[in-house]
Amino acid sequence: MGFPECRPRRLRRNETIRRMVRETRLSVDDLVYPLFAIAGKGIRREVPSMPGVFNLSVENLVKEAREAARLGIPAVLLFGIPARKDPLGKDAYSDRGIVQTAVRAIKDAVPDLIVITDVCLCEYTSHGHCGVLKGREVDNDATLELLAASAVSHARAGADVVAPSDMMDGRVGVIRMALDAEGGQGVSILSYAAKYAGAFYGPFREAAGSAPSFGDRRSYQMDPPNVREAMREVALDISEGADIVMVKPALSYLDVVCRVRDAFDVPVAAYSVSGEYAMVKAASKLGWIDGDRAMMEILVSIRRAGADLIVTYAAKDAARALGR
Ligand code: PBG
Numbered sequence: 001m002g003f004p005e006c007r008p009r010r011l012r013r014n015e016t017i018r019r020m021v022r023e024t025r026l027s028v029d030d031l032v033y034p035l036f037a038i039a040g041k042g043i044r045r046e047v048p049s050m051p052g053v054f055n056l057s058v059e060n061l062v063k064e065a066r067e068a069a070r071l072g073i074p075a076v077l078l079f080g081i082p083a084r085k086d087p088l089g090k091d092a093y094s095d096r097g098i099v100q101t102a103v104r105a106i107k108d109a110v111p112d113l114i115v116i117t118d119v120c121l122c123e124y125t126s127h128g129h130c131g132v133l134k135g136r137e138v139d140n141d142a143t144l145e146l147l148a149a150s151a152v153s154h155a156r157a158g159a160d161v162v163a164p165s166d167m168m169d170g171r172v173g174v175i176r177m178a179l180d181a182e183g184g185q186g187v188s189i190l191s192y193a194a195k196y197a198g199a200f201y202g203p204f205r206e207a208a209g210s211a212p213s214f215g216d217r218r219s220y221q222m223d224p225p226n227v228r229e230a231m232r233e234v235a236l237d238i239s240e241g242a243d244i245v246m247v248k249p250a251l252s253y254l255d256v257v258c259r260v261r262d263a264f265d266v267p268v269a270a271y272s273v274s275g276e277y278a279m280v281k282a283a284s285k286l287g288w289i290d291g292d293r294a295m296m297e298i299l300v301s302i303r304r305a306g307a308d309l310i311v312t313y314a315a316k317d318a319a320r321a322l323g324r
Contacts, residue, residue, distance in 0.1 A: 023304070024300055024303050024304045025303070026296070026299050026300045026303050026318070026322065027322065028071070028072040028073060028074075028318070028319045028322050028323070029072075029074060030303065030307075030308065030309055030310050031073050031074070031075075031309075031310055031312060031315040031318060031319060032073075032074075032075045032076070032077050032116065032269070032309055032310065032311040032312070032315065033068045033073050033075070033076050033077070033311075033312070033313075033315035033316065034076070034077040034078075034079065034311055034312075034313060035056065035061055035064060035065065035076050035077070035078055035079070035102075036053070036054065036055045036056060036079050036080075036081060036207055036208065037056060037057075037058060037061050037078055037079065037080050037081065037098050037099060037101075037102035038055040038056060038057055038080075038081040038098065039057070039081065039082055039083035039098045040057045040083070041057050041059070042057060042059075042060075043055060043056065043057035043060065044056055044057075044060045047203065047206060047207040048206065049202070049203035049206050049207075049274075049278050050203045050206075050207060050274060050277060050278055050281070050313060051281050051285070052281070052313070052314075052317075053207065053274075053277070053313050055081060055207065058098075058101055058102050058105045059105075061102055061105070061106070062105050062106055062109045062110070065106045065109070065110050065113055066109060066110050067316070068113070068315065068316060068319075069110045069112065069113045071316055071319035071320065071323070072319055072323070073113075073315050073316070073319050074113070074114055075113065075114035075115070075116055075160075075161075076106070076113060076114075076115060076116065077116045077117075077118060077163065077311055078099055078102055078103065078106075078115060078116065078117045078118065078159075079099070079118050079123060079207075079208055080092075080097060080098035080099035080102065080118075080123055080124070081098065081123060081207075081208055081209060082097065082098045082123070082124055083098070085124055085125060085126040085209075086124075086125070086126050087125060087126055087127060087132070087133065088125070088132055088146065089121035089122075089123075089124030089125040089132075089146065090124070091124045092119075092120075092121050092123070092124040092146065092150045093146055093149035093150040093152075093153050094153065095153055095156060095157070097124075097153065099117055099118075099154060099157075100153055100154060100156070100157040101157075103115050103117060103154060103157040103158050103159050104157050104158055107157075107158035114160045114161065115158065115159050115160050115161070116159070116160065116161040116162070116163050116190060117151075117154040117159045117161070117162050117163065118163050118165050119147055119150050119151050119154065119162050119163060119164040119165065119166070119175070120147075120164065120165045120166040121143065121146060121147070121150075121166065122166075122208075122210040122212070123208045123209070123210045126213070127212065127213045127214070128205075128209075128210050128211050128212040128213050129212050129215075129217070130143075130165075130166040130167065130168070130217065130220060131143030131146075131147075131166060131168055131220070132146065136214065136215065137219070138168075138219065138220055140168050140169055140170070140220075141170075143166065143168050143171075144168060144170060144171055144174045145174070147164060147166060147168065147171050147174070147175060148171075148174045148175050148177075148178035149178070150162075151164070151175045151178060151179060151184075151187075151189075152178050152179060152182045152184065155179055155182065155184040155187045156182070156184075159187065160187065160188065161187065161188040161189070161190050161243075161244075162175065162179070162187060162188075162189055162190070163189075163190040163191070163192060163246070164189070164191055164192060165192040165195060165248075166192075166220070167192065167195050167217075167220040167221050167222070168220065170240070172189055172191050172236075172237045172240035172241055172242050173240035173241060175189060176189060176240060176241035188243040188244065189241060189242050189243050189244075190242070190243065190244040190245075190246060190269060191237040191242035191244070191245055191246065192246045192248055192271070193230075193233050193234045193236075193237040193238075193242060193245040193246060193247070193260075194222060194230035194233050194234060194245075194246075194247045194248070194253070194256055194260065195221050195222060195246075195247075195248045196221055196222045196223070196224050196248065196249065196253060197216065197217045197218045197220075197221035197222060197223065197224070198221075198224050198249065198252070199275065200249045200252070200273045200274070200275030200276060201249075201273055201274060201275060202274065202275055202278075203274035203275060203277070203278045204273065204274035204275075207274065224252075227255065227256055227259060230247070230256050230259070230260065231259060231260070231263060234260050234263075234264060235264075238264060238266055242266065243266065243267075244266060244267045244268070244269055244309070245260065245264065245266055245267075245268055245269070246268070246269040246270065246271055246309075246311070247260060247268070247269070247270050247271070247307075248270070248271035248273060248311075249271060249272070249273040249275070249276060250270035250271055250272040250273070250276065250298075250302045250307070250310070251272065251276050251298060251301075251302070253270075254270075254301065254302065254305040255305075257270050257302065257305040257306050257307050258305045258306050260306070261305070261306025261307070262306070267308045267309060268306060268307050268308055268309070269307060269308065269309035269310070269311060270302045270305070270307035270309070270310055270311070271310075271311040272298065272299070272302060272310060272311065272312040272313075272314075274313065276298065277312070277313040277314060280294050280295050280298070280314075292317065292321065295314045295317065295318065296318065296321055299312060299314070299318055
């Protein structure tokens with residue numbers, strides 16, 4: 001059957017009918033809101049390349065977390081910017097570290113909000129790499145124990161979920177074993193399983209002061225043209241105990257999200273990263289696109305590709321737009 005019996009436009013005639021046949025729904029339940037905790041007091045500093053995103057000292061961070069919970073956002077993802085960085089990234093696994101302090105404060109104030117912590121060394125190391133160095137190279141196996149110590153320390157502070165983003169081989173298994181050995185059986189692992197080395201993390205690195213001081217991250221993060229390799233990474237992380245797997249970035253990797261969704265049964269997350277957010281904000285500021293609509297279209301496209309969860313800096317705006 002074809003035209004004139006078939007007229008696809010019939011089901012697009014008005015918003016009510018479009019609403020009835022809509023195939024994909026974005027819900028506030030899908031959103032994870034990233035927050036940057038910075039050491040110090042009274043700090044609420046906007047990140048220049050990310051309008052609406054702030055470095056927040058703990059008391060301001062708690063306010064922001066409360067606001068997110070009030071809007072119905074179920075989870076925050078915490079990053080830490082420590083007072084001091086050193087070659088071994090010690091603040092990352094100190095019980096008095098910035099993230100640990102932030103987790104305790106949020107869990108105290110908003111106990112039902114799920115707190116996910118980013119587990120990586122790059123925000124804490126003086127050289128900005130995601131692991132410890134041996135010469136000019138990142139030493140995979142020496143990094144594992146520091147990542148495990150970070151995860152355990154986050155769990156002790158009250159984190160519900162730990163999210164390793166370093167891309168060292170074997171880290172999910174080592175973290176799972178360390179958590180279990182320390183009574184953290186109930187703490188979930190959201191692994192950044194397929195995390196690509198690319199140009200979309202620039203604004204984040206400005207926010208976290210975590211740009212590598214030499215070289216780049218291509219010896220540990222994935223090569224953008226590869227997708228079979230992503231499937232392998234995901235399979236490995238699941239076999240090591242990942243509860244949720246993430247693809248990052250989202251927008252340029254929707255094919256990866258789709259393939260991962262089809263091939264695996266664990267929940268899939270996608271990270272709409274800082275560069276994606278900044279592009280929309282910048283074009284919107286120039287009056288070149290309708291930023292609010294573009295953002296919602298991007299978020300629903302990530303859902304349509306198959307992501308269950310979306311990490312997005314626009315979570316509060318999206319929650320407001322979704323709340324009727
Ligand atoms: C830490 C980490 C990064 C991001 C999340 N975790 C930065 C990086 O890999 O350089 C990027 C998030 C974003 O760009 O929004 N390794």
